[in-house]
Amino acid sequence: MINIQAQKATKLSLFNLKNVSIRTFWITAISFFMCFFSWFGIVPFMPDVVKDLGLTPDQKWNSIILAVSGTVFARLLIGKLCDKYGPRMCYTFLLMLGAIPVILCGLVQTPTQFLVCRLFIGFIGASFVITQVHTSLMFAPNIVGTANATSAGWGNLGGGANRLGMPIIAAAVVGFGVAEAEAWRYSMVIAGTICFVMGLVYYFFTQDTPQGNLKELRAQGVEIHKKKDEVPFIKVLKDYRIWILFLVYAASFGIELTVYGTMDDYLQNTFQLKRVTAGNIVLSFALMNIFARTLGGFFGDKFGKLKGLRGRVLFLSFILCVQGVMLITFSTTTSIIFGFVFLILFSLSVQMAEGATFSVVPFINKKAIGAVSGIVGAGGNVGAFLAALFLKSKSAIAEKTAISLNNGLSDEVVKAAQSAASSGAVSQGYFVIGFIVLITGFVALAIKFSKEEDTINDASQNTNKNLAESLQPVQIKS
Known part of the structure; x- marks a missing residue:
């Protein structure tokens, strides 16, 4: 049966x-969490992987770049597929197929x-x-x-939670008698298996x-968008x-992904922190996704209520500028106390900017939400x-120069210079990068909405609110 009275x-x-x-x-937040958990699940084990597979420094960097690159193409494609087949089937297949390279990563x-596995694992970032x-x-x-x-914020937690979760899984595996050097392999297989199971959950419970589902609605003659209203991808x-x-x-x-991936070494090299301490700071940076993204979306909605669609853009521009200033300031500080403060402020602002971005996205083209989300997400x-x-x-370049200038000196001197x-x-x-972010904040002000779009948005908010308060769902047998 379908419920034609059900409202958002x-x-x-x-x-x-x-x-x-x-x-x-x-279900979608938990699925996204597991995708991120698996996508970056190998990161805590990279020293073991380098030793086990004999990776060169270039191969290690290339694995990071490949994991990010694969996601670009997947995000561009998946948005259009969502518009055509619906998010339920797209997520089901992404989780089940994406689980394969995650599992295979543990068998390489x-x-x-x-x-190759890192390239295809990146697809689950879609x-x-x-x-x-x-x-x-x-x-x-509203x-x-x-x-x-x-x-999105709670899903992104998977990228930080794996720093705790994957070592725990590895420790549990070792407890069952598996050699410690092989634990990373079993951990990846387990993470991939959970992704596969989430694909089944997504299919049966969303x-x-x-x-209802797009396929069922179309079979009943109900269209979310009529054929004449469909928007060509080129448009x-x-x-x-x-x-x-x-x-x-x-x-x-x-920039959050990049800073997250480079901050461990930067904190150690700049403030002489131990690896464990630096790792915990970066972990706290990632865990701010619990609330920071939500704040961005919340304020986007609030500004939208006050000043319409333009209000959402104004807040997005403001928080991007704050993000740029925080990164610029952090990059110039030499005090660990001030550095920590500005890193936290950068973390808060960058994640709020992400939430604010997707408080604007649904209003760009309501007839092609998937395509728009895919393009923006690929960005x-x-x-x-x-x-x-x-x-x-x-x-x-800087490290090679330092090594060359200190050639012949003790290893400790060379390492310190490097x-x-x-x-x-x-x-x-x-x-x-901070200045580029700051400039982008001002560029965001160029986003404009027509009076018609603002009027439709206002009417939509009022309609949904009134229906939610006055209508009782009516069940119609199919």
């Missing part, structure tokens, strides 16, 4: 699991096999797009920014929209606002790819 949720009532929108919110025997599409279809305009930001690509948001997400999520990985290449090149050179290069890189 107007509140994020987290414990109302009987509501299909809330149930879908939880050569560096080439490892690099889960972010489906998460945003599904919550956009389930929640009303709360969609908060719902999008919260589901639906595309509050009214979506011509909307300049999408490409501004592409840049915005590159400057927010892309994050393009930003991470370019920023990683930039920092890698600066650091590599560490200082890397710190200086990355610091300069953060400074430049």
Whole structure:
């Protein structure tokens, strides 16, 4: 049966699991968490992988770049597929197929096999797009920014939780008699298996929209978008606002990924912290996703209520500028206390910027939410790819120069010079990136909405609110 009266949720009532929108919110957030957990699951084991497979420094860097690169193409494709087949089937297949390279990563025997697996594991990063599409279809305009930001933020926790979770899984495996050197392999197999199981959960316990699945609705003659209203993909690509948001997400999520991936070494080289201490600081940086993204979406919704769609853009521009200033300031500090303070402020602002971005995305083109989400989401990985290449090149040149200038001296002197050179290069890189983020914040102001779009948005909010308060769901047998 389908419920043609069912409406998008107007509140994020987290414990109302009987509501299909809330149930879908939880399942999509948990699925996204597991995708991120598996995507970066190998990171805590990289020293073991390097030793076991004999990876060179270049192969290690290439594995990081490949994992990010694969996601770009997957995100561009998955958005359009969501519009056509619905988020439920897309997530089901992504989880079940994406589990394969995760499991195979634990079985590799050569560096080439490892690099190939890392490339294909990156495809599960497209889960972010489906998460945003599904919550956009389930929640009303007044709360969609908060719902999008919260589901994405809690999913992103997987990228930090694996620093604790994967070693725990490895320790449990060792407890069953597996050799410690092989524990990383079993951990990846277990993570991949959980992803596969989540694919089954997604298929049986979610639906595309509050009214039902797209396939069932179409069989009943109900269309979310009529054929005449369908938007050609080429028309979506011509909307300049999408490409501004592409840049915005590159400057927010892309930079978060890059900073997250380089901060361990930077803290050790700059402030002489121990690896464990630096790792815990970076972990706390990632765990701020529990609330920081949600704040971005929440304030996006609030500004949208006060000043319409333009209000959402104004807040996005503001928080991006704050992010840029925080990174610039952090890059220049030499005090661990001030460094920690500005790192936390950067973490808060960058994650709020991500949430604010996807409080704007659902309003760019409501007839092609999947395509828009896919393009914007891909921007994050393009930003991470370019920023990683930039920092890698600066650091590599500086380190080689330091080694050359100190050639013939003791290993300790060479290592210290190399560490200082890397710190200086990355610091300069953060400074430049911070200014780019600041400029992007001003560019975001170029996003405009027509009076018609603002009127439709206002009417949509009022309609959903009134229906939610006055209508009781009517069950119609199919």
